[in-house]
Amino acid sequence: MFALSENPQLIYAVEYFIHKANPTGEYFNHTTFNKLLVELYLRLKERGLDIKLPYCWYKHGCLVDSISFQSATGISLMHYEPPRDSVIVMPSLPNPHNITFSEKTLIQEEIKKLLAEHPTRSYLKSDNREEYVNLNYKHAPLKFQKAFRRSLIPHLEYLKHLSQNISRSERWDLTFVSETEALYAGDMMVPRFSSGLDIEDQKKIIQQLDDLIIDFPRKEMRELYRTYLRWDDTFRLAVKHQDNLLKHAEDFWGIFAFLLRIKYNENITGERILEWQDDFERELSRYTKELKETRERLLELEAAEMSYDANTDRKLKKLMTISRGMALER
């Protein structure tokens, strides 16, 4: 159990935001609500008011953590965003207590400013979520994270859709999403109409991998360094053999995100972090096994295409001797 301690600035900011953002009671999805709250928090912090919003980075941008939120405010986040339903409507203005006039004014100002940037209330449109994920990504702490989630994955999604022969207009939609955020994409999002990966597609993905390896945060995410290098080579094999690229990238992104939320968060309770550490260890062990199986399968495909010369054979024998020596040392 957590000790409940009220955070009136946070409660006021959330309630005033809901009141102002959705006065007509339209459907307001949780994703956009979460992304905008984090944006509001960061802006207020920049202006010197820390409302201590508990949030973390995860698979799809930022997420407000419900357990830490309840711990900070005494109010369940579900009260504001009921499961499988719209964010609630708050027709009347919240009645704050224990909050100074200047804090209240600052919160109001920033909320009005933030909402004014979306005059048509675009955040209420259900197909607009990506735009708000992008809003978070402007603050992404790691270059690698941006490149992987906002460039490599959209590129692979795009190629997958191409191969599934979707309509031209849909292709352009995907192209737009990717191009706006792509770090390394260059001209790769120009729509083409072939299915499968041609040599150029493969080269461009390999170039993205070459760039990603430079950006991988070795110190910050050292727990995943070894897994990442293994994934990188496995993914290169998958590119060559055109094997479920999007799935392999998303699977790695999944385990990366498990560590991301532990490393990059604010105002999360200690108990919650411990819980996430357990989750990460469990998931890493599962993922390592899965990656090993994928790698073995892809190496079998590779083996079918390999031809050995005497020089390679000699080096392999040397490596086997080294390995045997290591086995006997133990």
Place this chain on the structure above:
Amino acid sequence: MAEASQRVINSPEEKHSSHTVYHECFGNTVKNGRFDEIQDEISDEFFRALDYLQREKDIEYLRLYAQSLKENSDNKKNCRICDIIEEINSENSGDIELIMQDLRSLAREYEIEYNKRKKDVMAHKGIDFHPSASNDHPLCSTLASHVANQADVHILIDAHEVGKKISSLVFITGDYDDIVKKKDAILPLLNISRIQGIFSF
């Protein structure tokens, strides 16, 4: 020792082992085996070398890195593939892209070869693996009074059980201190005809 173990493996005699030994080498559903760990360590060295070259585009950085590992060696982190990297470097006249290409190919070929050999063992090519004896085997405590290592006790008991089915079983081991030196005390307890040190095979 490597040559001696090869002599054993390549000998035309019938060879037997147990699942205890198999799991120690190749692991089981929850734990990696010793051989898998070694293969992972060697592969990691290749991947780290590729990572360095990709970032620095200069073989000198890799040399410095390898040197630092040697100097701070706790044996586990030693750069075991340094000579191979140097060889590949001179074969490609220092061209980083070609070096990386060759290193990557060799890393994959090594893993392919390892997986192939592992599969052969798993398919019991050349070695018959027998089920492990139970942990509460009546010989456990008697053997434990002679052999300190619990894993060795289990392997001896496994051999004892195989010896009930296979006559004239010779137990070959590289463990001189724990087993070979104590063979006079151990042998009368087991269904094994002889205990032999690997170097005399």
